[in-house]
Amino acid sequence: MSQKNKFAYIIILIAIVGAGFYFFQQNKEKPITETQIEENQNSVTQMQTFSNTNYSFEYPQNYVVKKEIEPERIDVVGKNGKLSIFQLKSPSGERVTDFGFGGTDAEKIPEKLKIIENEQTWFNVWLYYEPSDKTTEEELLAIYDSIELK
Numbered sequence: 001m002s003q004k005n006k007f008a009y010i011i012i013l014i015a016i017v018g019a020g021f022y023f024f025q026q027n028k029e030k031p032i033t034e035t036q037i038e039e040n041q042n043s044v045t046q047m048q049t050f051s052n053t054n055y056s057f058e059y060p061q062n063y064v065v066k067k068e069i070e071p072e073r074i075d076v077v078g079k080n081g082k083l084s085i086f087q088l089k090s091p092s093g094e095r096v097t098d099f100g101f102g103g104t105d106a107e108k109i110p111e112k113l114k115i116i117e118n119e120q121t122w123f124n125v126w127l128y129y130e131p132s133d134k135t136t137e138e139e140l141l142a143i144y145d146s147i148e149l150k
Contacts, residue, residue, distance in 0.1 A: 058146040081129035081136035
């Protein structure tokens with residue numbers, strides 16, 4: 001091998017090593033800065049609070065509270081899901097509504113049914129969402145978990 005060829009191979013090898021080192025430096029993880037942490041905290045969904053004489057709960061600002069037949073029914077509606085609260089028993093102990101699955105279309109049956117109650121009142125909470133939509137499921141469960149009876 002001639003001196004010129006060896007020199008050319010060395011130059012090519014240096015260029016490949018240099019390019020690899022540059023690529024590695026550009027793609028390695030950079031430390032998280034305080035500014036990035038603040039930006040992430042600000043991007044978290046702001047919560048709002050709903051309260052009536054029976055209960056209160058928190059919900060994301062991208063959801064809307066619809067008072068269908070307050071206090072017997074309240075819907076919290078988001079882009080891809082809905083949480084409905086039905087009052088089934090009043091403080092006097094009498095049944096308030098007859099909401100149930102009878103006559104309900106299959107696509108309108110909720111994915112989850114939960115109950116909240118105390119000595120005086122009893123509520124059903126229905127969660128509607130697509131089973132594959134885990135984000136909406138988590139949002140609705142967070143709303144449910146925040147419900148506090150008065």
